[in-house]
Amino acid sequence: MRSRSARLAAGLCLAALSLPAGAEEPRFDATLELGTELRVFPKDPAYGSQRDRALSPSLYLEPEFTADWNGGDDRLTLVPYARFDRDDDRRAHADIREANWLHIGDGYDLVVGADKVFWGVTESRHLVDIINQSDAVEDVDLEDKLGQPMVQLAVPSDWGTASFFVMPYFRERTFADRRARLSGGARVDSSASYDSSAEEFHPDLAVRWSQVIGDFDIGLSHFHGTSREPRLLQLDAGDPTNLTQHYDLIDQTGLDLQYTTDAWLWKLEAIGRGGHGDYFGAAVAGFEYTLFGIAGTDMDLGLLAEYQYDGRTENGDAPGVLGNNDTFIGTRLTLNDVDDSSLLAGAVVDNEDGSALLSLEAERRIGDSWKVEAVARFFAMGQAQNSAYGLRRDSFVGLTLIRFF
Amino acid sequence: MGNLQRLLALAVLAVSPVLQSAYAESPEDKGLAIAEETDRRDLGWGDSDVVMQMILRNAEGESSVRDLRLRSLEVPERKLGDKSITVFNKPRDIEGTAFLSHTRILDPDDQWLYLPALKRVKRISSKNKSGPFVGSEFAYEDLVSQEVDRYAYKWLRDEACGEAAPDRECFVVERTPLYEHSGYTKLVSWVDKQDYQPRKVEFYDRKDALLKTLLMLDYRQYQGQYWRTHRMDMVNHQTGKSTTLTFEDYSFKVGLSEDDFDKNRLKRVQ
Numbered sequence: 001m002r003s004r005s006a007r008l009a010a011g012l013c014l015a016a017l018s019l020p021a022g023a024e025e026p027r028f029d030a031t032l033e034l035g036t037e038l039r040v041f042p043k044d045p046a047y048g049s050q051r052d053r054a055l056s057p058s059l060y061l062e063p064e065f066t067a068d069w070n071g072g073d074d075r076l077t078l079v080p081y082a083r084f085d086r087d088d089d090r091r092a093h094a095d096i097r098e099a100n101w102l103h104i105g106d107g108y109d110l111v112v113g114a115d116k117v118f119w120g121v122t123e124s125r126h127l128v129d130i131i132n133q134s135d136a137v138e139d140v141d142l143e144d145k146l147g148q149p150m151v152q153l154a155v156p157s158d159w160g161t162a163s164f165f166v167m168p169y170f171r172e173r174t175f176a177d178r179r180a181r182l183s184g185g186a187r188v189d190s191s192a193s194y195d196s197s198a199e200e201f202h203p204d205l206a207v208r209w210s211q212v213i214g215d216f217d218i219g220l221s222h223f224h225g226t227s228r229e230p231r232l233l234q235l236d237a238g239d240p241t242n243l244t245q246h247y248d249l250i251d252q253t254g255l256d257l258q259y260t261t262d263a264w265l266w267k268l269e270a271i272g273r274g275g276h277g278d279y280f281g282a283a284v285a286g287f288e289y290t291l292f293g294i295a296g297t298d299m300d301l302g303l304l305a306e307y308q309y310d311g312r313t314e315n316g317d318a319p320g321v322l323g324n325n326d327t328f329i330g331t332r333l334t335l336n337d338v339d340d341s342s343l344l345a346g347a348v349v350d351n352e353d354g355s356a357l358l359s360l361e362a363e364r365r366i367g368d369s370w371k372v373e374a375v376a377r378f379f380a381m382g383q384a385q386n387s388a389y390g391l392r393r394d395s396f397v398g399l400t401l402i403r404f405f
Numbered sequence: 406m407g408n409l410q411r412l413l414a415l416a417v418l419a420v421s422p423v424l425q426s427a428y429a430e431s432p433e434d435k436g437l438a439i440a441e442e443t444d445r446r447d448l449g450w451g452d453s454d455v456v457m458q459m460i461l462r463n464a465e466g467e468s469s470v471r472d473l474r475l476r477s478l479e480v481p482e483r484k485l486g487d488k489s490i491t492v493f494n495k496p497r498d499i500e501g502t503a504f505l506s507h508t509r510i511l512d513p514d515d516q517w518l519y520l521p522a523l524k525r526v527k528r529i530s531s532k533n534k535s536g537p538f539v540g541s542e543f544a545y546e547d548l549v550s551q552e553v554d555r556y557a558y559k560w561l562r563d564e565a566c567g568e569a570a571p572d573r574e575c576f577v578v579e580r581t582p583l584y585e586h587s588g589y590t591k592l593v594s595w596v597d598k599q600d601y602q603p604r605k606v607e608f609y610d611r612k613d614a615l616l617k618t619l620l621m622l623d624y625r626q627y628q629g630q631y632w633r634t635h636r637m638d639m640v641n642h643q644t645g646k647s648t649t650l651t652f653e654d655y656s657f658k659v660g661l662s663e664d665d666f667d668k669n670r671l672k673r674v675q
Contacts, residue, residue, distance in 0.1 A: 031497065072675055102673065107664075109673060118525040143523060154669060161669040210669060212515070217528050217668070262513070263532045292533040300533065338461055338469050338540040340499065368469065371498045404497035 026069035032405040033062045039181075039398045046393040047185030049178050049241070051087060056181065058085035062097070073104040079147075083138070088180035091137040096147045109154040114147035117165075119208065119219060121258040121267045122284040124306045124328035124348055128254035128269045130223045131165060131206060137174045140182060140377060140391075141359070146171045160211030160218075167204040170226045172245060184390025185241050188232065192245035195226075195275075202226050202249070219256040225249065227276065229319045248317075250275030263290045267306070277317030282310040286328065302332035304346065320387040325351045339365040353382040355389075373400040436558030436578045443601040444553045450631045452478045452661035456653045461541050464645030471495060471539060476674075477550070478666050486510055487550040488666040492674050493539075503671050506531075510554045511584045519671040526671050535588020542617060542639045542648040544588055547608075556580040556592075566595050569604040569620045573597045589616070600624070602632045610643075617641050627657055 039056040060083040068075040079098040085091040100113030117131040131148055138144035148171065154163040175188035196202035204225025211218050230245035252273045259266040270283040286306025294301045308323035330346025341364040349356045358378040365371045374397070381392040459471040472495035478488040486508025493502045501521035508514050514531040534546040559579040566575040575595040582589055590613045595605040603621055610616040623635040637650040664670065 031500070033497075068675065075675070104673060109670075116524045118523055121527075156664050156667050156669060161667065163669075212528075212668060258528055260515075260528050260530060263530050265528070265530060290530055290533070292536055298537050300536065336537050336540060338463070340540065365496060365498055368496045402498070 026067045029064075029066045031064045033064075033402060034405065035060045035062075035400050035402040037398055037400040039396050041181055041394060041396045043393040043395065045181060046390065047183075047241075049185055050181060050183065051179050053087050053181075056085070056087045058083055058088075058091065060084070075102040076100075077102065088137065088177045090174060090177040091180065093137060093174060095135065097145075098147055107155065109152075109156075111150070111152040114149050115152065116145050116147060117150075117152070119221060119254070119256060120269050121217070121256045121265075122269045122286065122306055123267075123288070123304055123330065124286075124346065125269075125284045125308050125323050127271050127282055127284055128219070128221060128256045130221075130228055130252060130254070131167070133171045133173055133228050135174055137176055139375070146174075160209050163208045163210075165204075165206040165208075167206070167225065168201065170200040170202065170204065170247070172200070172247075173228070173230055178241070181394045181396065182391060186232075186243050186390065187241060189235060189242070189244040192230065192247055193233075194247050195249040200226070215260050217256075217258045217260070219254075221254040221256075223250070223252045223254070227319075229276075231276075231317070231319045248275050263292065264288075273312075273318075276319065277313055280311040280313070280318065282312070282321075284308050284323070288332070290332075298336040300332075300334045300336060302334070304328070304330040304332065308348070322350075322357075322386075322388055323348065327351055341365075350382070350386060353386055355382040355386045356380040357388065369404045371402045371404070373402065374398070375400075432560045433558060435560035435576075436580075437553075439560065439576050439578055439596055439601070440553050440556070440558055440580075443596060443603075446601055447631060448479075448481070450479055450628075451658045452476070453655065453657050454659050454661070455633075455655045458651045458653070459539070459541055459543075460649045460651075462647045462649075469496075471541075476661060476665070478661055478663070480508075483554065484510060486514070486552050488663075489550070490666060490671070490674055501675075503674050505666065505668060505671055506549060507666070508549050508552065510552050513586075514549065517668045517671060519674075521672075524672060526668055528668070532586050534584075534586045542641045542644075542646055543650070546582075546587060546589075547619070547639070555582060555584050557583055561593070563598070564595075566597050566604045569595070569622055570597055573599060573604070575604060600632050602634070615642055625655075627655060631657065 037058045041054055041056065044052055062079060062081045065078040066075060077098050077100055081097045082094040083092060096114050098115055100111050100115045103110045118129055120126050120128040132145035133148065134142040135144040135146050136142060148167060149169045150165050150167045152163065152165050154161055172192050176183040178185065178187035202225060206221065206223040208219060208221040226247045227250040230247055232243040233246050234240055235242045235244050250273055252271050254271045257268045265288040267287065268283065268285045270281065272279065272281045284306055286304065288302050288304045291301045306328040308326040308328065310321050310324040312318035312321060326348050328346060328348045330344065333343040335341040343362040345360045347356050347358045358380065360376040363371065363373045376397045378395040379388060379391040381389050454476050457473040457475055459473060460468055462468045471493065474492045474494065476490045480487050488507050491504040493499045503519040505517045506514050516529050516531045518527045518529050520527065535544050538545050538548055561577045561579055563574060563576055566573040575597050578594050578596060580592040580594060588611065589608050590611055591609045593607040594603045596603050602624055606619040607615060608617040618640050620638045621634040622638065624632050625635060626632050633652065633655055635652045638647065640647045
């Protein structure tokens with residue numbers, strides 16, 4: 001007995017010695033991002049159901065808790081999120097952006113839990129990116145995402161990285177309250193219908209391969225499961241503004257490709273999708289060209305142009321889409337200053353009816369723990385058939401002041 | 406006896422490439438030999454991990470601070486450059502932003518940026534070698550690994566190293582960038598004769614005017630062989646701005662591999 005406990009003690013001492021010197025494990029870290037936003041809507045709303053408020057304040061907080069051990073090879077991350085909005089009950093919402101365990105093993109990475117995953121290369125539309133549901137009440141650009149529960153395994157090799165995803169639970173898209181701005185005057189019911197009898201518990205699967213070959217970055221992916229894009233169905237024939245979400249089972253194959261040469265980035269995203277009516281293809285292709293150190297300064301000016309095509313049948317069994325034959329042009333100004341100031345301005349123009357979505361995003365740090373962001377979105381709508389027509393009087397400017405703790 | 410003397414002389418020449426170059430006499434050969442000796446003395450470090458602090462000062466003396474962590478992987482082939490990942494910790498709004506570089510010699514480097522807010526990895530253009538790195542007085546090309554074959558060399562003279570190493574003698578070597586898109590016409594380096602480490606570098610802009618001066622201070626030796634500076638002071642003479650880099654907690658051979666410098670791993674680094 002004595003010798004056994006001695007061996008145990010010796011073993012424990014050895015284990016303690018094998019830890020990196022000076023590193024206290026596990027290591028905990030907690031941070032907080034707190035933002036206050038003011039949206040300014042210069043025009044009266046288009047629909048009588050919408051509240052006429054020119055100034056719309058809101059506040060969000062996003063804490064982040066992490067713990068890591070094994071020299072960072074194991075990590076627990078928790079990122080809750082909450083927004084309080086005075087004028088939109090749906091935009092006042094909470095989410096778990098991340099709650100996962102990451103393990104970096106010998107020749108593989110494993111993530112279990114809610115996570116965010118981004119795929120793709122283009123700027124104006126994210127066709128290939130399909131893992132996470134969009135948090136559509138945060139912003140109309142659909143770049144904010146809800147945390148997706150998953151088991152994710154990535155295996156790097158000389159032949160590229162293969163990633164496998166199993167997603168046991170699906171999350172519905174969020175929509176603005178009918179009485180709020182950016183709702184298009186519609187009420188989207190929060191109880192969705194599904195193709196799958198398992199509804200939101202249908203196990204979705206995805207696989208992706210990505211590789212760098214010289215100046216090319218290539219990604220190939222396939223997704224089988226519940227579409228992240230809902231069809232909006234009319235609930236009651238008498239009220240066209242009363243809608244419900246329907247989620248189809250789809251199969252989507254995606255390709256993303258970037259060729260980087262000199263100051264040029266050439267980009268392509270393409271998908272083929274089955275399950276939304278007839279099988280269709282869609283693509284975004286374009287470039288970003290950067291003028292470095294313009295006019296003898298430290299500033300860089302990027303010129304962007306992309307073409308958006310989508311082959312889905314209009315008014316068919318696929319969700320409506322804006323970018324079916326559209327052109328995006330934009331410019332990115334990076335000051336390369338101490339405050340990391342930058343500005344991105346762009347316009348997506350519908351090649352058929354001339355409708356345009358103009359947007360401007362600017363940001364700059366103030367001191368060490370503050371940051372200011374400005375965003376402006378203008379909806380210049382041509383014809384009533386355009387699916388963004390409902391937003392024609394909801395152009396807005398948003399200012400956000402962020403404090404980091 | 407005459408033969409033995411000659412043999413000894415040849416042996417001395419063979420083990421001392423710099424001595425050899427001194428006999429070769431051409432300033433270009435001597436400059437290259439000094440660079441090769443610097444490079445040779447640093448071979449075999451494998452991989453490293455270091456915590457960096459960057460203090461940026463403007464002409465009025467106002468300062469701001471960045472905390473970064475730099476992991477590097479030595480790529481032994483002379484025709485290939487080293488790999489590195491820079492992860493930002495402060496300021497808080499850029500926490501988690503990571504920059505991956507696979508250095509080439511004369512070809513453009515392969516570079517990726519990881520943006521944590523979108524969880525997005527972007528391949529970026531590496532044409533911008535002469536632009537400021539995160540608003541500092543260091544250009545991107547000042548920070549990436551100094552590969553021998555990126556420059557042409559010319560030994561100018563020997564003299565005291567000056568303020569960065571007051572008690573040492575230095576080789577003064579002029580370097581001309583051979584890679585495209587450099588922001589400099591030439592660099593003049595003071596390399597100390599004892600350890601073959603640069604102590605001071607002067608940077609000349611495209612108009613051949615003195616742009617910046619870099620002092621490299623507080624050298625410490627690791628694993629009985631590898632010298633690393635723990636403080637770099639860069640002063641821009643044209644703007645009055647300056648940047649100080651300090652290095653802490655250097656560790657070598659921590660077990661990093663090619664996989665850790667893959668773009669798909671960027672979102673996992675911390």
